[in-house]
Structure formats: C-alpha cells, structure tokens
Amino acid sequence: MFAYRSQIASLALTVFTAYTVPAFAQATDYPSETVKIITPFEAGGGTDIVSRQLAHKLEGLWNNNPVLVENKAGANGNLGTDIVAKSKPDGYTLLLTTNATIVINPQLFGDQVKYDPVKDLAPVSMLSALPFVFLVPPSSPAKTMEEFIEMAKKSPGKLGCGSSGVGGGAHLALEMLKARGGLDITHVPYKGTGSSITALLGGHIDCLFVSILSASPYIKQGQLRPLSVSSLKRNASLPDTPAVAELPGLDGFESDLWYGLLVPAGTDKAIINKIHDGAKAMIDDPEFRSKFEPTGAVLVGNTPEEFSKQIEGDIKKWTQVIKESGVANQL
Amino acid sequence: MELLQHLSLGFSVALSPMNLLYCFAGVLLGTFIGVLPGVGPLVTISVLLPLTYGLPPEGAMIMLAGIYYGAAYGGSTTAILVNLPGESSSAVTCIDGYQMARQGRAGPALAIAAIGSVVAGCVGTVLIALIGPPLGEVALKFGAAEYCSLMLMALISASALVRGSLVKGMGMAFCGAIFGLAGTDVNSGIDRFTFGMNGLAEGFDFVVVASGLFAFSEIIANLGVTQHREVLPGQVKNLMPSREDLKASWKPILRGTGIGAILGVLPGTGQTIASFASYAVERKLAADPSRFGKGAIEGVAGPESANNAAAQTHFIPTLTLGIPSSATMALLLGALMIQGITPGPQVMTQHPQLFWGLVASMWIGNVLLVILNLPLVGVWVTLLKVPYRWLYPLILVFSCIGIYTVNMSSTDVAFAALFGLIGYIFLKLDCEPAPFILGFLLGPMLEENFRRAMLQSHGDLSVFVTAPLSAIFLAVAFALMVMMIFPMIRKRKDQAVTEG
Numbered sequence: 001m002f003a004y005r006s007q008i009a010s011l012a013l014t015v016f017t018a019y020t021v022p023a024f025a026q027a028t029d030y031p032s033e034t035v036k037i038i039t040p041f042e043a044g045g046g047t048d049i050v051s052r053q054l055a056h057k058l059e060g061l062w063n064n065n066p067v068l069v070e071n072k073a074g075a076n077g078n079l080g081t082d083i084v085a086k087s088k089p090d091g092y093t094l095l096l097t098t099n100a101t102i103v104i105n106p107q108l109f110g111d112q113v114k115y116d117p118v119k120d121l122a123p124v125s126m127l128s129a130l131p132f133v134f135l136v137p138p139s140s141p142a143k144t145m146e147e148f149i150e151m152a153k154k155s156p157g158k159l160g161c162g163s164s165g166v167g168g169g170a171h172l173a174l175e176m177l178k179a180r181g182g183l184d185i186t187h188v189p190y191k192g193t194g195s196s197i198t199a200l201l202g203g204h205i206d207c208l209f210v211s212i213l214s215a216s217p218y219i220k221q222g223q224l225r226p227l228s229v230s231s232l233k234r235n236a237s238l239p240d241t242p243a244v245a246e247l248p249g250l251d252g253f254e255s256d257l258w259y260g261l262l263v264p265a266g267t268d269k270a271i272i273n274k275i276h277d278g279a280k281a282m283i284d285d286p287e288f289r290s291k292f293e294p295t296g297a298v299l300v301g302n303t304p305e306e307f308s309k310q311i312e313g314d315i316k317k318w319t320q321v322i323k324e325s326g327v328a329n330q331l
Numbered sequence: 332m333e334l335l336q337h338l339s340l341g342f343s344v345a346l347s348p349m350n351l352l353y354c355f356a357g358v359l360l361g362t363f364i365g366v367l368p369g370v371g372p373l374v375t376i377s378v379l380l381p382l383t384y385g386l387p388p389e390g391a392m393i394m395l396a397g398i399y400y401g402a403a404y405g406g407s408t409t410a411i412l413v414n415l416p417g418e419s420s421s422a423v424t425c426i427d428g429y430q431m432a433r434q435g436r437a438g439p440a441l442a443i444a445a446i447g448s449v450v451a452g453c454v455g456t457v458l459i460a461l462i463g464p465p466l467g468e469v470a471l472k473f474g475a476a477e478y479c480s481l482m483l484m485a486l487i488s489a490s491a492l493v494r495g496s497l498v499k500g501m502g503m504a505f506c507g508a509i510f511g512l513a514g515t516d517v518n519s520g521i522d523r524f525t526f527g528m529n530g531l532a533e534g535f536d537f538v539v540v541a542s543g544l545f546a547f548s549e550i551i552a553n554l555g556v557t558q559h560r561e562v563l564p565g566q567v568k569n570l571m572p573s574r575e576d577l578k579a580s581w582k583p584i585l586r587g588t589g590i591g592a593i594l595g596v597l598p599g600t601g602q603t604i605a606s607f608a609s610y611a612v613e614r615k616l617a618a619d620p621s622r623f624g625k626g627a628i629e630g631v632a633g634p635e636s637a638n639n640a641a642a643q644t645h646f647i648p649t650l651t652l653g654i655p656s657s658a659t660m661a662l663l664l665g666a667l668m669i670q671g672i673t674p675g676p677q678v679m680t681q682h683p684q685l686f687w688g689l690v691a692s693m694w695i696g697n698v699l700l701v702i703l704n705l706p707l708v709g710v711w712v713t714l715l716k717v718p719y720r721w722l723y724p725l726i727l728v729f730s731c732i733g734i735y736t737v738n739m740s741s742t743d744v745a746f747a748a749l750f751g752l753i754g755y756i757f758l759k760l761d762c763e764p765a766p767f768i769l770g771f772l773l774g775p776m777l778e779e780n781f782r783r784a785m786l787q788s789h790g791d792l793s794v795f796v797t798a799p800l801s802a803i804f805l806a807v808a809f810a811l812m813v814m815m816i817f818p819m820i821r822k823r824k825d826q827a828v829t830e831g
Contacts, residue, residue, distance in 0.1 A: 049668055052669065
C-alpha cells in the first residue's frame, strides 16, 4: 500500500519535474528509515545543540521519521567527520560540523586527517556563522583595538593571548591577527574555551578570542571588554564593537566559526535538496531565529552551491594563514 | 535577610510536587546507573541527558543534579563492593572500603559513606548559598603558577598514601604520570606516547585505567588463589555501623567536609585532590596509621565526605561564573543551553528561581539520597552473596559495557584489559595502585600548568615564589617533605644509638 502510494507520488513528480531529477524514486522514498546526524563534537556543545534542533525539525517535516543525533567526538572533530566521509551516500548519515574539520584541520594536521573534505563530502548548507570576539579584561589599559595593537607593538612578545587549544578557531584567529598586523604576541593555549575564559577573568592572560556565543554573557555583565569582532562586518548584537577588518591595514580580515551540514559525496542530488529544504525551514522558523539570533549567531541557510563556493574560498584562505604562521610545523 | 528570601524562593521551587518528583527520579536513576561497574557520573549524565530535554529548565537542572549525586554515590558503592571506582574521586574509597567489604563489613562501609555524603552535601550546599559568589572569585585567583604549586603539594602530601616503601610509591606515581601524559599535549598540540593510534589521541580515560588497575587485576589475582579464599558473603556481620564506627567516623566526616568544600571550588582539579587529601590527613592524624589500607573506617568516612562536599562546591564556579569546572559540569551547562539559557554569571540574577531552586533541591536531593540508600545497603550487600563464578563474569561484562559507553570505543575495552594485566603485575610486586592513579591524574596537569607558567613568565622560574598563593603551597610542600624525611633520619639515629 505504502509502496504503491509512493509510486504514484514519484510518477507525479516525474510529470512535474520532467526529467530534470534523476533517480527520482530514491528521492521520494527518502526518508524511509532512521536518519543519523553525526556531530563530531561532545554532547552539550554548540554543534550538538544545533544538531538536536535540526533533528527535531526534520522529524516534524518528514512525518515523524526518526532522526537521531550521534556524538562522535575525538581528534579535534576529525574522528566523526571521517566516519561520515566513509559512510554510504544514501542520505541516512548527515554530518553537522564546524569549519574546523572541513577547511582547517586537513591543512593543519596533514596526513593525520584520513578524509578529503572536498572529494569525500558533499555540502548541503551552511547553517550559521559565529564571529569570534576579541576580549580583554576590564583592567586592561587598552580601551580600543587600535590602542591594543599599539600596546602590542610597543612591547613585542610581552603580551600573552589565550586560546581554546592549539589549532582551534580561537588560535587561528590570533595567528591571522598576528600575521596581518605584524604583531608579536605569546600564544598561551588552554584546554577548552571555559578554562581560557577563566584565565582571562582572573587576568592571567592579556587577551583572548572567544566565540560570541560564549563571550556575550561576560560582555553584558561588564566582566570582559570586547575590542573587536572577527567577522567581516559588525555583529548585530554588538553594534558598538568594530570589526577587525575596519582597522587600517586589516581590511578583509575574517575568521568566523561556522556550522555546516554535509553528506557523503555521491549522495543523490534530490536527497541533498530535500535535506537542504529541511535545514532551510529550520533557519527560517521564527522560533528558531528568536532562540539563536540574540546569541550573536548569524543565521545563513545557503544553497549547496553557495556553501561549496564558501568552502573552496575558505580552504584557500586557511592554507595560506597556516603556511605563513608556521602553525602546522609546530604540530 | 536577602538570603532568607532567596532560600524561601528556592524551596518554593524545589518543593513543588513536580520538582520533588524530578529530584527523586534523578537520584534514583543516578544511583541505579551509577552503581553499574565502570559507570561514573559523567557517563550516567551523558546517557540520561536527553531525558531532560522535554522538562522545564528548573526541573531539568534539578533532575540532572540529582543524577549527579546519585551517580557519585553509586560510584562509591561499586568502589566499596567490587573495588571499582566509577570516577577519580572514589579511587581513594577503594583502598579501605574494599578491604572493609572483604572483612564482611561492606554494610557499615556503605552506610558511613552515605552518612558522610549527606553531612558533607548539606554543609556544601549551605556554603553555596552563603558565600557562593565570593568563593567563585577564589577560582579566578588561580593562575598557572598557583595550580602548578598546588599539584606539587598534593603529590607530595599524597606520599602519605603509600604503605610500605616510599621508593615504590614514588615509582608508582611517576609511572602513573607517564601513562597520564599519553595523548595530545595541550601546550603544543602534538600527540605524545600515542604510537600513532587514533584511540589514544585523547589519552587514556580514567575509567579505563581504574577498571583495569583496580577491579580486573583483583579478579585475576583471586582466580590465582585455588584453595580456601576469603569469601565475602559468609562473613557479613551487621549492616549498620556500630557505635564505635560512628565514634571513629564523625571527626573524619567533618574534616573531610571542610577539605572537600574548599578544594571543590577549584575547576578541574578540586574534587580529585579533595578525596586524596582527606585520606592523607586522616592517616596522618590516626593513632595507628598502619590500620589504613586494611579496612579503616576513617579511610572511607573522610574521603567520601570530602568527595561529596567537593561535588557540591564544584557547582560554584559553574553556576556563578558559567565556567565548567569538570567534564560533568560542562554537560550540565550544555543542558542549560539546550533549555535556551546561556550559562554565565547572569544566571543567578536573571533566573533566580532556577539558581535558588537548584540550590534548595541539593539539600532535598542529599536527604533523598540517604533515605534511598540506607535501605539499599542490604540489597547491595546481598549482591556479594552471588558466587564468585557468577559475580566475576558479571563484573567483567558490565565493566566492559561501561568502558565502551564512555567513548563508544572498543579500543578502550582492550586497553582496560591491558591495565588489568599491568595491575596484576603491580599486585604481585606489592606496589599500590593508589599513587599510580594520583600520578596519572595530577602528573599531566602539573606539567601543563608548569609549562603554561613558563610560557607566560618567559622562562622565569621566580613566578612560583613571587605569586603569594603559589609560594604558600610550595612552603607547605617543603614542610611536608621535611616532616617525612625527619622521622626517617631520627629512626636511623636511634638505631645507631642502640647499636652503639
């Protein structure tokens, strides 16, 4: 009965879309079994939270077909990404990850990364982008980004800037700032974002890049002072904080953290589109927007083609930063 | 006055029938899952986290906190019954708790652990309510140099844990530190001692090491004894602690509570150091230190209280600063975010009903825990009546499931087997696993903070004495060392005198 109905449906689809959609039967049957969203980071983290929202939305859109979230953390996210890269391209294994495992880690870790993010994975949609905020403690003499840069130039090597860990987004944003601004700042890596914020609150380090999601509570309470944001433009939730790119000599500076949805390469185009439509529906949902926009996240939901271009450009950018800063040689 | 208002708000939230139910459900589920061998609070919370997604924020946090202490207590139960610590802080409970169980005193050991926990839990909660925010600030005073000196002090004071040869104890601690260093180095991002294995990129998990070293090696050792062996079940005496037990325990419980409450505030390290420190203190103060390691009830009462007091004050940095003080707390913060509440210092002011409701529920949760667990003592002790030929395979199977769930990795199970073998060799060489565990946990943190301090001071070693807190810890460490060496010298002199 069910098969019969879906046959009619696919017939109807053929009529309407003519022959532009190959393998239509697959796409209309989809999804008929449990869909897994693999997130290569720990439960409770940013990707996990977005994954669960997406799973909930997709279940609703797909007649309660189960959509599960699996956390496969480890090796800076490479572990879970590799699992999806090697999964069957049938649309039942999705990857919700950050730019780290797609455009940064392959450049950073070389042979340790066992997948090719372009050849093994197909982009579905970039969901959101989070800028990093450059923070200093309230006791810092630097009131603006210009003042900070001047301070760093006056005493090369003396200032310590924390990060959430070697090779993480906060570290690379710092390396980009050092390279573009010609600054000599000591990098002090910590074990995770939380402990790096603690160190900044205690004044044990002089500055820190933190994703806007984690930074905003401390900014609102006046416990930490934002000097700039790492996105190309200012962020709506921090309208008075300039973008690094606004500073002289730093134009075009962009170092965001983004969340994206991908599937194994070779997945049927119609299935990709169906997943994309689901993700887009979540992004456009006013309830979702009201939950995530106040955190400073910029909601995107672009098309697979746009996302693919973004990845291409980002790989170029990060390859250069990683080469110039010599970060990869330290690893 | 304000405090009373806050507390009455808190209790009005926590005592609502639904929240009371969530609290009870959390404690119950936490206890039953936490009591599975190899399953500690971290695994329990991550397994049960999705259960709370549908609840209102207060209910979810109250239930998760309930799961947390339920699981912590469940972890101590397995430490006492089958020598299997569920988390780092109950590793100490194994030392004397398991010996008590072997002597047929599992009941009193479990009961004292429950009583100590409830006392410590209540005191810890009062502290959160009274001085939570200023105490949270203390955590901020700790920079790399302070942490480094604190670890050094902890490691030196822990040599008091060693029975017998000091050299063996030191050797075990170093050995543990080497195993602890496996994984990605925080300061450089380089993989160390991983031999190119993906499964080792994050290092050895505590549960893997502890299950192998404590439980598996014990099982292997017991299989080797063919003739009559000490059988636990036949000798089970009374279930509840005697008057003497209580008399011996009340001071350790109070001291442990104090130590735990203070150290628990420190993110990352506090809870583990707390139970080890309490054990060291009790051993130092005991009239007859040689009883320790052979089933001294003080060795259970002190560390268990310290552990639970620290578990409560551990919430302080998490709630007042929004900083996860451990992996478990990070999960709780994640749960808050799923509820649409951004963790951070503003939670206390913007969501007072959540903050104070949670604080009040901790009191209730701790009381529920003891009400639930005292009758259960009998049930757990009966478990020991299961013949070894059934009990051992069961422990092994459940441990393997527990180990697997931590990272969903079968390599971890193989590593646990390896540590079982290593532990057996240690046992045969008469080397204690406790210093190994302490070295395993603190060694890497000592190194990380030492190198961070060096990075920040540009290689200037004087930071360790110019930072006041750090200087105090170093002075204490030095004094402890002198105190340890002095009796040895005196003994030798006495010997020389008698010989002369």
